[in-house]
Amino acid sequence: MRLAHEQELDAPRDAVWANFMDLRRIGRCFPGAKVTEVHGDDFVGEIKAKLGPLSMYFDGTGSMVERDEDGGRARLTATGQERHGLGKATIDITLTLRATGTDDRTRAHLVTDLVFLGFPMDFGTGLVQRASDPLIERFLSCMAVSGAVPDAEADDEGSLDLVRSASDLLGSFRRDRRERKRR
Template identity: 35%
Template sequence: MQLEHNFTVDAPIDSVWKALIDPERVAGCMPGASLTDVDGDKFTGQIKVKIGPVALVYKGVGTFIEKDEGAHRAVIEGNAKESRGQGTAKATVSMSLKDEGDTTTATVLTDLAITGKPAQFGRGMLSDVGGKIIDQFATCLSKKLAESEPAADAEETVPAAGEAATAGSSATSTVPATSAETQGARGGAVAQPQDEAEALDLMAYAGGSVLKRVAPIVGAVVVGAIVFVLVRRLRH
């Protein structure tokens, strides 16, 4: 199935682009997801999903197959398998950014093939759920980028070691921790283990969509129960 979503991030296009092609910066904004390894354009991780009382864990691999900085367009291929079942998910995701000045709009096209329990939702509901998840992702990313700007400004104002020596200063400049962590993570495992991600509750995100589909069934059950009680009373 093919899905299309759009979202807006409150940050300039260059900042958004750099974040979106860096899995370590954006993984924490995706509900239920945690990153375990980054190796160049390839990354691995897992996502926890809940469907009512049923908990599922998908483990998989994602690969950037295209990164066009000039056009601000990236394409990712991802494959995941349920760790304790036969469910699978395969997707090709194309992301395109558009400069809107102080904000950036993004279009996400997803070619998705999914098997197992989540497949029962159908295209319409998956699109609705996906839209809500992406909205949350965009809000989180906007907040992250807003918080990183002061840190970037502070880094630029730190004098170089030679300049500090020339000025006779005894202070030594240090590389910000965020930069050191990023450099250490490029070659493999994520530098610092992420907190255990909370499971993505699909039923909670589906909300009204699920209720609309379930309501007629629930109504029929309730009516049936009332009729059953009345008949029993009339017989007695």
């Protein structure tokens, strides 16, 4: 499944690039993720995702496989295994940064190729795209912040809540439908 996100960030291109090159920061900025080890361009990490009252934990490894600072392009790949189940996931993320017309803003384009196997994630690409939009928006906004980013809290507030994302998505469908009826 391929997802694409584009967002204009309130930060200079060089600052956003530097933040994306910090693998630990990537883990702190993505909801539910934590990078536990970094060795050069390789990392080890985990993601906690909630599906209603159920919590799923994935352990994985990954690498920054491409860094083209002049072209503003980076690529990261990772694979993960569900701790207490048969679920597996692979992800390939390509980031492209472009300057806007001003020095203090950057356009970020993120393309994500996802493969999920063995757990209840059989949604259509359109649904996953819309549900992921707010998560990626938060992630990209965090990557534009200068200075240190605190680690996610150990409680459930730091996990990736799939039901809340789906509820937010359903709420947006209802709003869209109400707006169409008013027209």
